[in-house]
Amino acid sequence: MKKRYAVGLDYGTSSVRAVIIDVENGQELSHHVFPYPHGKEGVVISKDDNNLARQHPQDYIDGFITSVSEAVKAAEAHPEFSPDQIIGIGIDTTGSSPMPVRKDLTPLAFEKEFADDLEALVWLWKDHTSHEEAVEITKLGRKMKPHYMNKIGESYSSEWFWAKALHCLRVNKQVFKEAYTWMEIADWIPAVLCGIRDVDQVKRSVCAAGHKALYHDDWGGYPEEDFLGALDDDLVQLRRRLPNKAYDILEQEGALSGKWASKMGLPAGLPVAVGAFDAHLGGVGSGVSEGTMVKNIGTSCCDILVSPLTDKLADIPGVSGIVPGSVLPGYYGIEAGQSALGDIHGWFVDMISRGQNKKPLFKALEDEAADLKPGESGLLALDWMNGNRTILVDQRLTGMVLGLTLHSASHEIYRSLLEASAFGAKIIADRITEYGVSIKRIINCGGIPFKSPLMMQIYADVFGMKMELSQSAQTAALGAAISGAVVAGSKAGGYDTYEEAMKHMTGVSDIVYEPIEENTKIYNRIFKLYKEVHDAFGVEGQQADLYPVMKQLLDIKDEVRTS
């Protein structure tokens, strides 16, 4: 029997990656990366406003043409491959990354009139120009719709759909008015691939809509008009043009249009899956299932879990995204995370290197830190250098290092930062299990787990659990391809369920980090102190007695050093 392949398109912050994946075993046959031509490393920025981060939608079109056609060419080097063996396409993107479009899906950015309007571009996930609007939405939500807020961890983010649309309305009313609607690129790209010319025909992704666009079936989808009207009447108009239903990735967006198919070197009519965000399809590409937490660890960290819809999951305080179907059909998708992770270690190296060559310093710190025993430095850090996404949901928290002495060395501080990330991760896991979602297994993906064995060992020791690594280094792209294989279905040589697809197409690496019992014992003690400091600075109205913290760190240090 001939092999079957699926295409995954992974739209990242600076580039899009196309992969061609063997449907039988999930192995990558070929890939091609296309860096976005616009802006600085793909991001349009502004000298006047550090918060601004936009993208040009033309890059997405050029991106799918080039990356897929090149990946196909590369695949053709393999004699067993021919393009007609490709059975489906899936897409993941960053998000929330919305843009204003016409009813026929034309981005305003494509029109001459708006060529110079930064507001007509895609508002990239990390665009924080809407921070005031986010605060406004949060305040109103807490007063008027507390049940909305319960679903998003109590705070609306400046990175999300409504804050961005509202900010556009405030700063560039013309763009807002001319737009028929706003679309996440996770919806726009699949629709364009299918040649859809009417936005009302688009199946929008539930992964993108809830919680970032406050979509939930409990209140009939997107937020109610009274709420949006209290923010601005014009938002009500936008709401009326949004659909009442969003779809999970079991759904096919449509069939690949002939126009693009020929440019990409693919057969026309291929099924295209509804889009989803990268972290969520990264969960799929890592083989997420009930009881498994997928940790996508890069500059920040995104945790993905699923829990059967039949289990009636309660809201989990501080866990920002619990959305039915956002990861897998038939499951709540649970999304949590840490606002900075690799970024923290990068910051520290940057800070001490003062512009010097960082690479050898990273390596040296990693090696020296690996020689330390848990507790040996007497240091304790808080991993809040970019705020806290879960479970405190508070951007206005900052990082800390305590336990410093005149002997504290750079590699000791470096290690304390890795430990802080692990402690922060454990706080999240503990909160989730506390609310009835069991975590029996942790699979790590993203860049850092492959780069830092020390980090993974610290995680294993802090959690007292085995740390596994996803087999694939490109789990989001793999997850996208899996969605392509599922919308193709078994008749086409794909799969009918995600469970079946993941069973064949995902796996874990042979590298496994086992917890070391004596390390776990020490870390349990330090974690208790982390939790005390975490709550003291992070929980409003908390009364804390922190006097014992420094003493206990010194006790542990003395014990470890003399043992």
Add this chain to the structure above:
Amino acid sequence: MKKRYAVGLDYGTSSVRAVIIDVENGQELSHHVFPYPHGKEGVVISKDDNNLARQHPQDYIDGFITSVSEAVKAAEAHPEFSPDQIIGIGIDTTGSSPMPVRKDLTPLAFEKEFADDLEALVWLWKDHTSHEEAVEITKLGRKMKPHYMNKIGESYSSEWFWAKALHCLRVNKQVFKEAYTWMEIADWIPAVLCGIRDVDQVKRSVCAAGHKALYHDDWGGYPEEDFLGALDDDLVQLRRRLPNKAYDILEQEGALSGKWASKMGLPAGLPVAVGAFDAHLGGVGSGVSEGTMVKNIGTSCCDILVSPLTDKLADIPGVSGIVPGSVLPGYYGIEAGQSALGDIHGWFVDMISRGQNKKPLFKALEDEAADLKPGESGLLALDWMNGNRTILVDQRLTGMVLGLTLHSASHEIYRSLLEASAFGAKIIADRITEYGVSIKRIINCGGIPFKSPLMMQIYADVFGMKMELSQSAQTAALGAAISGAVVAGSKAGGYDTYEEAMKHMTGVSDIVYEPIEENTKIYNRIFKLYKEVHDAFGVEGQQADLYPVMKQLLDIKDEVRTS
């Protein structure tokens, strides 16, 4: 009229400095520095024990011979000088730095039998081998003699006399038993200069005895026998050979012996003042008086104040040394301090430089930090990298930096450490004034105030007070010379009182740092937060709500950045 001169001998950690000072105006005519030949930079250390720091007493004798004779030679280059114009000698030393001696003042270290015994050497102030004994003395003191503990800020230090003697008794009983008594080098050196051969003839310094040897008139001088007996019977024997009275620096130890006079190039019979510790005579050299705080800022910081004995000063909680006569006759001497100061900034530069050339980095950080506004970094640090001497009196406290973000730069952290030192200094000053000792003026001396204008400006802004600098860069040596001029008396061309001597011989520099009102306003707000964190981690049983701290630092940062 012929000019008159006094000799000051300043025994530091690595070297002794002799100065020849013009009695009329305090100007230095000449000086000579003699580095101690023994050990590493004058300190005998041990590979097996980082806590050990000893000195060889021969270095003190070689030191006064060489340094004074060379200073005299240098002075002879001035035609107006001849050695017979020298009228007196004063001595300051480190402390508590005791050693075991025979009844005739011979150090055991001079005897062949003990040549290899580290315990027979001088136990330098920074020798911490006695940390367990210090804890033992503290525990017993709190139980048995709480009024002793009140006078020393509630904790006995491993740096002090009784802890060291007790540790010697435990680890080298032979040395302890062979010694007739233990002497501070502040007592031994003046006595040797005067040729005293019977320890019972030595006038011991009240500056050295109280509080470091728990000397206080309230309980008849050195600690009572029941207390010492509860520690070890052998300490009772040591106590019985100590005098019942100690003396202030108005007192003459004796007359310079002919033997040493000829070797030093001085007239025999010169009056030699009772010795004192360096920080205390540094206070004198800076012109300490009622209402003036002298801050001696070097690797650590020592604060010296005086308050008239007639004012009946209460114990000041957390202020470790309030001793009648320890600084000036007729006044309580008040000693407070910070366990690390310049050491903290040195540590940070060391930590980030990882063995690179530190000097240009120091300069760059200082320059960049000077460009920051108060509050601009959003950072707050605790200056406890070497514990807290005043007002918490707790070595088991550690340093902290909070408010860190992914944008925190090295010069911002550096500045936050300078600010932490200033906040720590303000806590001390506030505590002292709270107990009725007013501080109308602050005079800074030591190395750092001359090296870091930024530091002095931060102090001025944090205190909201003018910061003055001592005229002399060698205030301890100057103070020693002043004591020489006072024991010589007015008949010999000196002075009869310290007030009179200081009026003529000390002064302040033209460089004055004035507080900038808007900076003080910001620092007042940050100091409040410092105090909250200080108390939360430093005061036992304190319940604190620290949630607002990070928020308020961010508020201040936002305000400052947009103003």
